[in-house]
Amino acid sequence: MMTEDFFKLPEVPSEEFELPAMPLRDLVVFPAMVVPLFVGRDFSVRAIESALKRDRLILLVLQKEKNVEEPDKEGIYSMGVIAHIIRATPLEEGKLKILVQGIKRADIKDYYKKEDHYWALVKAIDEKEINPEELSKEEGAYISAVKELLDRAVALGKQVIPDLLMVIRELEDPGKLADLTASISDIKSHEAQKVLESLDPIERLKLVHQYLSNEVGMLEVQSRIRNTARERIEKEQREYFLRQQLRAIQEELGELDEKKEEVENYRKKLAQLKLSKETREEIEKQIKRLERMHPESAEAGVIRTWLDWVLELPWNKKTKDRYNLERVQEILDRDHYNLEKVKERIVEYLAVKKLTKGKSTAVQILCFVGPPGVGKTSLGKSIAEALGKKFVRISLGGIRDEAEIRGHRRTYVGALPGRIIQAVKQAGTKNPLIVLDEIDKISISFQGD
Known part of the structure; x- marks a missing residue:
């Protein structure tokens, strides 16, 4: 799509003159550049036909809004390019394909519609001649920098015609270098x-840089x-290839079916539970870890124990509390015979619980103190029966x-959940009544009780 001396160009008048004009939607043509254009608007086709009957010169100017079908003088820029129509080829539906070569910049003095297409009164602008030997060091550095940047762009994948790249590398004129580089940028x-x-x-070269x-x-x-x-x-891809190899080895050893069945079983149990987003993501993460591990590894055993416990907890099972004080009494x-003050305190406690049901209140715990055999544990069992809760003693x-x-860390060999989690699993509901029995005998040492 170039260059300057391929075609013999007609002379452009130095004074103001009139010629057909064609607005372009989103393309700027630079002097000395050869570009193909597809023309479809009727007034543009008529302008080309008019130029072909004359001296084949036409003004190409960018319109400010590309969606405007027929821009007026206010809808185009004040500077365009006088171009020479090298070739025009008719297409279907009255359209044209033309090959044009930019000649000179043009200052647009007037732009108007006459007959069935647009005309412009223009004055050609001659390019300022610069002797490459008279360039300052800074100007010479800009020329080198633009060429280096273009080479860098090509190295990064920018598509540029090799012959055009050779022409750019040989140019030392800053104006022509700027125009040529801008046309492919x-x-x-x-x-x-x-x-x-x-x-x-x-x-211009600094702007292009x-x-x-x-x-x-x-x-x-x-x-x-x-x-x-x-x-x-x-x-x-590497991981996929290695997994396929591992899969083939496991199939030979007969391990794949058992492992796959185990993982699918965990996933089925997980799908049946209604869990929070965070809990579900953590369980899925551990299942994926187990799936990638060798079934006989120590870490796989730790994860398997953790999943067994977590998935067997009563996440969605809950008993309905019945605060019928008469039934409690x-x-x-x-x-229990006698113990009237204890019974009265229990009924008072449950009455408060009934009144504050569904409200955010501080959690209270009943503490029974007394010698062995007076009925402390059995009182808890009676309360659980009266409220319709499952009873668990720890x-x-x-x-x-x-x-x-509270439970051990999973990293320990044989690690298990704590007594409370075991009690919840034993009860089968997530809201059992738990009695912490013999709490006074937890630890007696120099560290305190």
Whole structure:
């Protein structure tokens, strides 16, 4: 799509003159550039036909809003390019394909519609001649920097015709270098128009250097993204290949079916539970870890024990509390003789619980104190029966390690949940009545009771 001396160009008048005009939606044509254009608007086709009957010169100018079908003088920029129509080929439905070559920048004095297409009164702008030997060091550095940036862009994947790249590398004229580089840069149409309107070759080259730097920065980011994606894909492919090999080995050893059945069983149990998002994600994470492990590894046994306990807990089973105080009194009187003050305190406690049901209140615990055999544990059993709760007794006598109550870390061999979690599982509901029995015998030592 170039270059300057391929075709013999007609002379462009130095004074103001009139010629057919064609607005372009989103393309800026630069001097000395050869570009193909597809023309579909009727007034544009008529302008080309008019130019072909004359001297084949036409004004190409960018319109400010690309969605405007027929822009007026206010809808186009004040500077365009006088171009030569090299070839015009008719297409279907009255459209044209043309090949044009930019000649000179043009200052648009007037723009109007005459007959069935647009005309413009323009004055050609001659390019300022610069001797490469007279360039300052800074200007020479900009020329080198633009060429280096373009080479960097090509190395990062930018598509440029090799012959055109060779021409750019040989150019030393800052104005022509700026125009040629801008024509192949990935810049927006209004940015290209700024380059076209920059008449000073050095300032134009600086502007192109800025746009090209931005493009190279974007290409570097895209390159990093592609490399990251490629590495991720390669890693996933490698893992897939290794898993297939492991699968084949497990099939030979007969381990695959048992392991797959075990994992599917865990997933079925998980699907039946109504859990919070965080809890479900943690359980799924552990199931995936187990799936990737060798079934005979020590870590697999730890995860298997943890999953067995977690999935067998009564997450969704709950008994309905019955705060019938008359029934409570009746059951307490039936199971326990006398103890009137104790029974009265229990009924008062349950009455408060009934009144504050569903409200956010501080949790209270009943503490029974007395010698052995007076009925402390049986009182708890009677309360559970009266409220319709499951009853669980946890004996704390002789416990020397708090981990017995709250549970051990999973990393320990033979680690199990604490007494409270075991009691919840034993009860089969998530809201049982738990009696912590013999709490006074937990620990007697120099560390305190």
